[in-house]
Amino acid sequence: MLIASLCRMGSRRSSYLYYRLNSTYIRRMRYLFELKEDDDICKQAYNSGSFFLFYKLSPFVQQEGEMWLAPRINVSDLKRLLKKFKESEERIEESMLVGCSEVCTPYFALDLGSLEKSALESELNGSFRELRKAFFLLEEEDRSLISKAQALLRWHDNNRYCSKTGQPTVKNLAGSKRVCPSSGAIYYPQMAPVVIILVTDGSRCLLVRQASFPKGMYSALSGFCDVGETLEETVRREVAEEVGLEVDSLCYSSSQHWPFPNSSLMIACHAVVDPQRSMINVNKQELETAQWFSNEEVEEALRMEPKLSKEQTGSLSFWVPPKQAIAHQLMQEWVKNTFHIVQKSSCQSWPQI
Ligand SMILES: NC(=O)C1=CN([C@@H]2O[C@H](COP(=O)(O)OP(=O)(O)OC[C@H]3O[C@@H](n4cnc5c(N)ncnc54)[C@H](O)[C@@H]3O)[C@@H](O)[C@H]2O)C=CC1
Ligand SMILES: [Mg+2]
Structure with a gap:
């Protein structure tokens, strides 16, 4: 909408701003494409990423005054958390890519459903809420990222096995597909x-x-x-x-x-x-x-x-x-x-x- 209204302004300054906004968007989309296509780049991106946390598909949220937020934590806090709960850092590779910021900070989502919920909540100072409740409390950007994240986490959880061979499938690091190592069949998240x-x-x-x-x-x-x-x-x-x-x-x-x-x-x-x-x-x-x-x-x-x-x-x-x-x-x-x-x-x- 902002881009559309800048276009309507029609001044030289607005065309310049339009170009800048548009090129940022293209840069972000190309970056996300790389992360989806290349596991090595995605693995590196974990180090600069921000992580949404889930517990059995319920997103982690915090209330700040009247506002509800879906906080993201950085990778060093995530590593500290995993260590505290005696989990290996390799759990980070279970994360799904859900988007990135204007300056290409990648956003991931990770479900910590195997850990103890109340201990996690007091450690993180917030709560895991059912998406049906969180959806109507969060602002547009968080709501859309959290919905996408839950959809991806759910799809991966439901598609662990190849329907042709019955063998376990393996997700790529971004979570944009799963592959059956024995048949080579590729499965993509669906809606x-x-x-x-x-x-x-x-x-x-x-x-x-x-x-x-x-x-x-x-x-x-x-x-x-x-x-x-x-x-x-x-x-x-x-x-x-x-x-x-x-x-x-x-x-x-x-x-x-x-x-x-x-x-x-x-x-x-x-x-x-x-x-x-x-x-x-x-x-x-x-x-x-x-x-x-x-x-x-x-x-x-x-x-x-x-x-x-x-x-x-x-x-x-x-x-x-x-x-x-x-x-x-x-x-x-x-x-x-x-x-x-x-x-x-x-x-x-x-x-x-
Ligand atoms: N965002 C919004 O404003 C609204 C969203 N919705 C969503 O739309 C969806 C569909 O609406 P309905 O009128 O219930 O659909 P519908 O009129 O097609 O009836 C649902 C039935 O269709 C069959 N079905 C066919 N393909 C299916 C599939 N891929 N998944 C599940 N069932 C399938 C099942 O027998 C199911 O009971 C619901 O999931 C609902 O949550 C519905 C109304 C408003
Ligand atoms: Mg209907």
Whole structure:
């Protein structure tokens, strides 16, 4: 966003700043690429790295006043910690690369789940919190790094063996892949593509409840992409499957990595149905209920603090996910009318029927 606004300024100074920001970004991406490709460089990078710590997939966090942080510790503190718990320094090689700072300080994540939790917490002066709680407490940058870190740690934990030979697989130092030494098969960390769709009939938008949602919460309709589907096909199928409506047109909004319960790539879209054919027919195997809401109702739900909304204060009997969820962003776009629907005729990949 900063880069975009600097571009709009259009002055010579802003072009220079734009170039500097952009080149820093390229340098960082090239550096991360090297770390992923070359174990020797990655091993050296541990020495200048910062480490996020986890305990059985729960991130280490600290509270500072009102703020929650996911602190990173440097390699000498990490070595001291391992020594104190009588662990070998080789444990550092179990770390995963999760990113780097503006000045190319690499960030790693390490799970210390085999050590004693309360002793670790008092040594580090903080606590290991479930990601479902930490996610909504942390600021954007920490939240995104911690989510990525947990997704990587979980994927490696679940993919220790080769599905062809049954032999143990070995991770590269950055954790960007695992290799089976006997078959040579390479496995890469994966996330599942999911569409999340805010359906509108022009004047109202459709929100749904799954039985597993917290009481009173409604969200946008969602569903996993089936193998072989385009995004448009998934949107159309999910809307038909879950609420029995036919999508006329749609547009892409944005995407988000969603770590719960496993790693998903949430692909957010707006979709339009014909107001003459807007009668909902809920698939009870998938949803508890689905309902049309007015612009005013959604606007009020968005304004409410999730904590207050859970207690159902005010005139509304429902609440919506907090700002960290992409469903919230779709609703914001809808109430402000800041999305642009692509007409069916101009959508190249629209399925032929
Ligand atoms: N960030 C956000 O704002 C939101 C995120 N989500 C996430 O979207 C994901 C999918 O949403 P649903 O409506 O439940 O999907 P869905 O409508 O496709 O139904 C889930 C069912 O699909 C099947 N399925 C197919 N492929 C699967 C896969 N790769 N992993 C797991 N199950 C698979 C299973 O039978 C599962 O019970 C959920 O993980 C949820 O956490 C959902 C709503 C809002
Ligand atoms: Mg669904």
